[in-house]
Amino acid sequence: MRRPLARFWTHCCLALGLGVAGNAWAAHAYAQFGDIRYPPGFAHFAYVNPAAPKGGEISLVPPTRQSNFDKYNPFTLKGSAPPSMLSMMFDTLLVGNMDEPTTAYGLLASDVAVAMDRMSVTFQIHPQARFHNGDPVLASDVRHSFERLTSKQAAPQYRTYFGEVKGATVLGERSIRFDFVRPNSELPLIVGSLPVFSQKWGLAGGVHQPLDQLVTDIPIASGPYRIGRVQFGKDITYERDPAYWARDLNVRKGQFNFDRITYKIYKDPTAQLEAFKAGEFDYMQSFIAREWARAFTGRAFERGELIKAELQHGNAGDFQGFLFNTRRDKFQDVRVRLAIALAMDFEWLNRQLFYNAYSRVRGYFVASDFEAKGRPGPDELALLNPLRSKLPGAVFEQDVPQPPQTALDPASGQTLRDHLRQARDLLQAAGWTYKEGALRNAKGQAFSIEFLDNSGSMGRVVTPFAKNLEKLGIQVQYKVIDFALLQKRMDVFDFDIISNRTVGSEAPGTELLERYGSQSADVEGSGNVIGLKDPAVDALLDKVVSATSRPELVVSLRALDRVLRHGHYVVAHWYGAVHRVSWRAKAFARPTDLPRYYQPEKLVTTVWWSPNALATAPSTAAQAVKKAP
Known part of the structure; x- marks a missing residue:
């Protein structure tokens, strides 16, 4: 049976009426300041459709200035990784949601305990957690991921982001503790956001290749998607893993519904918009007011084939x-x-x-x-x-x-x-x-x-x-x-x-x-x-x-x-005060209610679903992946 996720903090435990558990106070989720929306045993996040069908496929373009990709490693400084690779492929210890900015619930971690002095946090790894190759996710994999990402081989942002974490200690096969430089209520969320990958990624002859030398080796991760069809440097398709270990967890219920999600990359923004109108992909976001007013027009919009909408949100401004x-x-x-x-x-x-x-x-x-x-x-x-x-x-x-x-x-x-x-x-x-x-x-x-x-x-x-x-x-x-x-x-x-x-x-x-x-x-x-x-x-x-x-x-x-x-x-x-987005009407179905805090691309790929979803499993992703030239 899955152990309930616990959150611990010293400044609000008496108000919550919680009991003592060793040297920490326990509850069902971790919140930086104690503001938790979802109670113990919640079924799913409020903004998802838990009965959303799985199936179908969509194509979209990244909402960034990316013009190509030349590696499969999203953690190094040199080169460009495919768009959305981290969110598609890598699970984390904790996962946030689109209703709360400073609260996280267990994903790879089935339990988290923060010491009373707030100088450490201990995670218990979910016994069902599995990598794409079928191996269990173990504490040693978590420590390996942390040490690789905080090494000089990784992009420097990781060393700064995890800079107040002293180190990771494996306490048992599925138990790991992170020690902090000083008390910091945000640090459990920070280490909870650690992308976890297998120790076998880059392992050759019993020796790990340096992280910055892993370029076209496919990461061994545990997320909802794997790499599928690739036109290297231009297009990439992520294929849903039908055996995804967390597909029935409450923090994943009703999410990641498309069998295939393809990102297309265009170097010219005008060509990109015309390709959208011509049906080459299904969704895009506009960041230019003039383009939105004058270019998102035409027969496809008049006939209702393309939807043009300004979605409200509660985000802080960019x-x-x-x-x-x-x-x-x-x-x-x-x-x-x-x-x-x-x-x-x-x-x-x-x-x-x-x-x-x-x-x-x-x-x-x-x-x-x-x-x-x-x-x-x-x-x-x-x-x-x-x-x-x-x-x-x-x-x-x-x-x-x-x-x-x-x-x-x-x-x-x-x-x-x-x-x-x-x-x-x-x-x-x-x-x-x-x-x-x-x-x-x-x-x-x-x-x-x-x-x-x-x-x-x-x-x-x-x-x-x-x-x-x-x-x-x-x-x-x-x-x-x-x-x-x-x-x-x-x-x-x-x-x-x-x-x-x-x-x-x-x-x-x-x-x-x-x-x-x-x-x-x-x-x-x-x-x-x-x-x-x-x-x-x-x-x-x-x-x-x-x-x-x-x-x-x-x-x-x-x-x-x-x-x-x-x-x-x-x-x-x-x-701008709204998200300006457009999508192909036949490609998407979506919940009526919007969450409070969200970026539209994540909403589309995570929460929306195909209205014509077929109950067919995607092809084996590993067979479709080819090494880059």
Whole structure:
């Protein structure tokens, strides 16, 4: 019989009326702050159809800028893995859901215990858990996965993400403990999200090949899908495993219903959209307002063959902007960064290009409780005052910075011309003056900016922005390159300004260390695109990851948002309040109710099903997989 999953935390056990279990307090799920929706013995998540039929197949395109793939290993820095490989193939110890941001239930783990001092967590592995090759998932496999992912052979993001985990100790065949550097209520969720793979992946002659040398070897994982038909570098099909060990668990009930899910990759976005209209694939998401308004039209939409919908959600807004590479000397002065931001006229862009479909990104935690407002209150000051010597006085004396706004009527507010005058003065104060047809520093070097893009879609934004910058004497180059080259240049920080989007989070935490922490600024491939090294930011990040309650998390994130916004590290972009998606009507059936927090691609591949599903099992995936040339 499956043991109930337990959650343990010290700050709410008495309120729950729980009993003592050794050195820990137990309940049926782990929640970072005790907010659990589903009771013990729940049947399935509320947003799924538990009777959804299995069968059918769909094709879609990745919602990213990916233009190819050249490996089957999603854990290394070099190269590109197929889209959605992690979610399709790799099970984790715990699994979250689309209703709760900081709660997880058991998947590979049938039980989890967090020590009273919060310095360790112990997992019991589900006795039925199996890899695709039929082997049981054992504690030694979990430890192997952890050690490989935190080695230098893996992408550096994993070392940062698991950076507060001391190590993993096998306690028994199906029992493993993770020890922590310090108490952190989020760490059980972090180690619970560890992708687990078999020790036999990459094993040859009794010796494990280095992880970064596993390129075309098919991972041995335990998830709902295996790799099926592949057109290497272009298309990949995932085939549902009819013997998937967790198919009847409550955390998987009504999910992963399609027999085959194919991802098609197009290098040209226009060709991609036309292929969708022509029936080459079944679903896509639109991120461009003009495209949504003018290109998602035609007879297929008029006849109802293609559905066009704006799906509501409760997600925090996505953070998006032009990010400065502060490793470059020209961007190290905050006045320069602010001056460049003043030259972008969002209100004009929204009217002329975006059909007024967007709202302006104000801070780093968009449309959430974590946004800083006004001047710091007593709760924020308690965190900021000890850092006063490391922060500009404006953090304490001024309202949190807002993106510049332009007005059609000069009498009602500032115009672009006003902003450009301010920018000119800021640049001059920073040592940049207009000479010999260009903005130059004291050495006579001209100020130039290179914008990189992989699709060309950002060109219509960069063009008017560049014209405004050129009025200041800044030379602008806009270059469209292949995504693989763009990714490589980002990995080694060889860029001036890059357009970047980060999906919003309802509970930001440890991932912020990798995004804004000093320790990741010089690590190739890290998420610290800005190159931020700020002791005050590091101190606030420490407060974020050590928060033991939701109010503590909120105030620490507001203080962090305030400090980052005073640094003017980005030219803020925009965000939308809905998911704009389109799909082929005959390809999908779906539940009536939407979950609160979700990304549409995951909703489609996880929860929707085929209205004409056949009770036929997919072909053996292993027979369809071919080694890459």
